[in-house]
Amino acid sequence: MKPFRYEHADTVAAAVTALAEEPEAAYLAGGTNLVDLMRLDVATPEVLIDVRRLTSDRIEELPDGSLRIGAAVPNSDLAADRRIRRRYPVLSQAVLSGASGQLRNLATTGGNLLQRTRCAYFQNVTTPCNKREPGSGCSALEGYQRDMAILGASPSCVATHPSDMAVALAALDATVCVQGAEGGQGPDGELRIPLTELHRLPGDSPERDTVLRRGELITAVELPPPDFTATSRYRKVRDRASYAFALVSVAAALDVADGGTVRDVRIALGGVAHKPWRAWKAEESLRGAPATWDSFRDAAAAELAQAEPLPGNAFKMALARNTVVATLLDLMEAAR
Ligand SMILES: Cc1cc2nc3c(=O)[nH]c(=O)nc-3n(C[C@H](O)[C@H](O)[C@H](O)COP(=O)(O)OP(=O)(O)OC[C@H]3O[C@@H](n4cnc5c(N)ncnc54)[C@H](O)[C@@H]3O)c2cc1C
Numbered sequence: 001m002k003p004f005r006y007e008h009a010d011t012v013a014a015a016v017t018a019l020a021e022e023p024e025a026a027y028l029a030g031g032t033n034l035v036d037l038m039r040l041d042v043a044t045p046e047v048l049i050d051v052r053r054l055t056s057d058r059i060e061e062l063p064d065g066s067l068r069i070g071a072a073v074p075n076s077d078l079a080a081d082r083r084i085r086r087r088y089p090v091l092s093q094a095v096l097s098g099a100s101g102q103l104r105n106l107a108t109t110g111g112n113l114l115q116r117t118r119c120a121y122f123q124n125v126t127t128p129c130n131k132r133e134p135g136s137g138c139s140a141l142e143g144y145q146r147d148m149a150i151l152g153a154s155p156s157c158v159a160t161h162p163s164d165m166a167v168a169l170a171a172l173d174a175t176v177c178v179q180g181a182e183g184g185q186g187p188d189g190e191l192r193i194p195l196t197e198l199h200r201l202p203g204d205s206p207e208r209d210t211v212l213r214r215g216e217l218i219t220a221v222e223l224p225p226p227d228f229t230a231t232s233r234y235r236k237v238r239d240r241a242s243y244a245f246a247l248v249s250v251a252a253a254l255d256v257a258d259g260g261t262v263r264d265v266r267i268a269l270g271g272v273a274h275k276p277w278r279a280w281k282a283e284e285s286l287r288g289a290p291a292t293w294d295s296f297r298d299a300a301a302a303e304l305a306q307a308e309p310l311p312g313n314a315f316k317m318a319l320a321r322n323t324v325v326a327t328l329l330d331l332m333e334a335a336r
């Protein structure tokens with residue numbers, strides 16, 4: 001591993017300034033992704049700025065019923081919080097489906113959102129990869145494609161975003177609170193970014209995972225007041241029963257009227273795109289439709305009509321469709 005300096009700033013403003021001034025610096029939270037990438041020489045920062053004590057490690061209730069999750073809240077605490085489990089069970093289930101107990105104790109909310117792709121070529125510095133080394137090519141296009149994207153990919157990169165937590169947050173209409181050198185519209189110059197707009201599709205610049213500018217620090221994630229999110233669920237399909245990333249995952253919440261019609265629904269998919277994929281088309285197709293197997297299948301088909309699978313991951317089409325249907329059927333069962 002390349003030698004590096006370890007520093008910690010006393011304030012968010014000092015950290016933001018330090019990172020903006022040091023071209024080869026990186027924020028360090030739990031380190032469970034960043035330090036692994038440093039061991040592999042994929043990340044080579046000269047300075048690590050520890051941000052764990054700079055942001056809150058608490059989940060606060062706001063006056064309007066929203067929850068504000070500090071960026072330093074460990075994944076374990078987030079999953080175990082009684083308010084999260086009762087009002088947004090999909091989030092607790094998503095976090096618990098990821099990594100291991102020890103990793104979740106160290107991993108933070110901010111770090112989880114910004115973990116990097118698990119594409120094997122990205123993690124192997126001997127192979128071309130546009131995300132790691134722009135312009136070098138994408139080894140996955142002619143290589144191993146099982147884990148790759150079927151939605152929103154580009155000829156530059158077909159990688160998927162690995163976070164389970166982010167998929168649940170996308171379905172829950174969460175907002176990411178950010179502080180940066182240029183300030184924002186909220187108190188203390190806080191920027192507020194809808195979670196669904198935080199991560200990018202790869203386009204021509206797959207090296208950029210998110211819309212964050214250099215030095216911007218995630219300070220919190222806010223969940224809007226619960227509506228029908230108590231009836232929500234996360235379903236993850238993977239090659240092993242534990243300690244594995246999603247081939248496909250679905251986060252969903254469902255509100256069915258007494259007559260059996262879908263009043264409202266939220267669906268997000270994981271393991272299928274460079275970002276957590278909010279299934280807007282599936283949702284649109286379901287609102288006002290009967291809550292039946294046929295409607296669920298048609299909704300999944302409406303979303304997947306825009307998919308462009310690769311030869312090595314075409315199986316994800318049926319897997320994604322079936323996982324959407326199974327998750328919504330589970331929610332129907334739970335609501336009875
Ligand atoms: C064996 C293994 C299995 C795993 N399985 C899963 C899984 O199934 N599902 C899943 O979702 N995850 C899984 N993970 C990933 C794990 O969830 C992440 O490593 C973890 O959430 C990252 O959080 P961290 O606090 O350790 O981040 P770090 O590693 O400290 O940081 C990650 C990135 O975020 C940046 N960063 C951190 N905090 C901030 C902040 N506040 N503002 C701006 N930038 C910041 C860092 O600079 C770095 O670029 C697994 C990890 C391992 C090692």
Ligand code: SF4
Pocket residue numbers: 117119120121122128129130131132137138139140141156157158159206
């Ligand atoms: S899919 Fe993306 S991350 Fe993987 S090799 Fe291609 S460019 Fe790199």
